[in-house]
Amino acid sequence: EAQVTQNPRYLITVTGKKLTVTCSQNMNHEYMSWYRQDPGLGLRQIYYSMNVEVTDKGDVPEGYKVSRKEKRNFPLILESPSPNQTSLYFCASSPYPGWDQPQHFGDGTRLSIL
Amino acid sequence: EDKVVQSPLSLVVHEGDTVTLNCSYEVTNFRSLLWYKQEKKAPTFLFMLTSSGIEKKSGRLSSILDKKELFSILNITATQTGDSAVYLCAVIMNYGGSQGNLIFGKGTKLSVKP
Numbered sequence: 001e002a003q004v005t006q007n008p009r010y011l012i013t014v015t016g017k018k019l020t021v022t023c024s025q026n027m028n029h030e031y032m033s034w035y036r037q038d039p040g041l042g043l044r045q046i047y048y049s050m051n052v053e054v055t056d057k058g059d060v061p062e063g064y065k066v067s068r069k070e071k072r073n074f075p076l077i078l079e080s081p082s083p084n085q086t087s088l089y090f091c092a093s094s095p096y097p098g099w100d101q102p103q104h105f106g107d108g109t110r111l112s113i114l
Numbered sequence: 115e116d117k118v119v120q121s122p123l124s125l126v127v128h129e130g131d132t133v134t135l136n137c138s139y140e141v142t143n144f145r146s147l148l149w150y151k152q153e154k155k156a157p158t159f160l161f162m163l164t165s166s167g168i169e170k171k172s173g174r175l176s177s178i179l180d181k182k183e184l185f186s187i188l189n190i191t192a193t194q195t196g197d198s199a200v201y202l203c204a205v206i207m208n209y210g211g212s213q214g215n216l217i218f219g220k221g222t223k224l225s226v227k228p
Contacts, residue, residue: 033216042220043157043202059217090156102148103216105156 002027006091006106013081014114021076021109023091030096032074033058033103034066036087043090049074050096081113116141120203120219128227131193135222137203138185147186149177150202152221157202160188193226200224 004025013019025032033048035058045058049068063085065077074093078085088110092103121136137147146164150157161170163179163186170177174193179186190197200221207215 031215035218040220043204043218045216045218048215056215058215102159102162104159107155 002104004091004093004104004106006089006109008109009107010110012112012114015082016080019078019081019111021078021089021091021111023074023076023106024072025074025093025104026072027093027095027104028071029093029104030071031103032068032091032093034064034074034076035090035092036060036085037090037108038087046076046089078111081111083113086111086113116205116207116217118203118205118217118219120201120222122222123220124223124225126225126227127193129194131226132189132191133193133224135188135190135201135203135224136185137187137219139203139205139217140184141205141207141217143208144181145206145208147179148204148206149186149188150204152200152202153198160201190224193224195226195228198224198226 007022030051034046035043037043044060046064047058047066049055052068052071055066068074088108090108091106094103095101118139148162149160151160161177166181174191177188200223202221203219205217
């Protein structure tokens with residue numbers, strides 16, 4: 001089954017404790033992206049990747065890091081989480097954007113930073 | 115600054131009504147526009163629109179894009195309670211756009227009463 005898998009689905013942690021949210025897709029997609037969703041602000045893009053070793057900042061990259069060492073994985077790293085990063089996070093993937101294919105979303109990760 | 119604006123932000127209708135959701139955009143290097151439906155979790159894809167004036171239909175849902183006036187509409191006829199959701203509009207920009215590759219609007223929350 002074609003899917004985008006995020007882990008964990010829920011996490012409560014404390015300020016400053018490094019965490020990683022994993023994202024994996026099994027569709028051989030070139031493009032992957034991370035979003036955060038906050039009430040009243042909608043979905044905002046954090047980082048995206050056009051292919052292995054190619055990443056770029058989205059709308060709200062501050063406080064986040066990503067890496068794309070393999071095509072299927074695109075982890076989101078919070079080196080020193082802060083309460084303003086409490087949010088619902090989505091990973092998404094698609095074929096290369098030039099092929100005009102929609103993005104497939106993971107089920108989301110709800111992070112609470114205390 | 116690139117932006118996508120949806121209206122109304124929320125809407126309450128009764129079963130059987132027809133609704134029209136609006137999405138306007140101002141972006142550099144427009145490529146295509148997408149509509150998603152979001153219920154409890156991940157957004158699910160509805161339509162991708164790239165060319166002006168060509169209506170896309172799926173059951174009771176339809177959508178059309180006007181690239182001259184920079185907007186799109188999503189129509190839902192004979193609404194059902196299962197149509198209750200947040201409807202998201204997003205614009206894909208060609209690679210190299212100022213705010214990453216994809217921008218979402220804040221969504222329209224549709225509530226359909228029995």
